[in-house]
Amino acid sequence: MGTFMDVHHGFQGITNEQLREAHEKDLAHEKSEGVHFERAWADPESGVVYCLSTAPSADAVQRVHEKAGHRADEVHPVPVTV
Amino acid sequence: MGTFMDVHHGFQGITNEQLREAHEKDLAHEKSEGVHFERAWADPESGVVYCLSTAPSADAVQRVHEKAGHRADEVHPVPVTV
DSSP states (O other), X not given: OEEEEEEEOOOTTOOXXXXXXXXXXXXXXXXXXXXXXXXXXXXXTTTEEEEEEEESOHHHHHHHHHHTTOOOSEEEEOOEEO | OEEEEEEEOOOTTOXXXXXXXHHHHHHHHHGGGTOEEEEEEEETTTTEEEEEEEXXXXXXXXXXXXXXXXXXXXXXXXXXXX
């Protein structure tokens, strides 16, 4: 298992409720892939969303996001943390 | 005070020790700007680093990073979180 940060673009104007709904869709699909989405942060002005997860692989992270209907633009393993 | 995510590029090969040293430089400079750097995540392969902070403004986040010697490429307010 590793830690991953993924990035989505195009979410200009996203609200807390919309981010929570998107996160709940991820949570609904994550178990089959062994992924857990921990937190997410969004900038409604630029439309960028960052999601932090623990997962067996970047592909597994992407598969959960695809099942939830919002494919990520980038998925980065982030093994180096403070 | 708000929450900010900033992004640095070009840190290919960064180690846990190097990230910790960079983070400690931020901590050494953050008080004068009312910023607190909470966590950071790095992908040594692509060289991207994400830093999570609480701060009075994006400019304050950038000033701390500049004083620490590593200007961010992007600083995003992330008022929407889960």
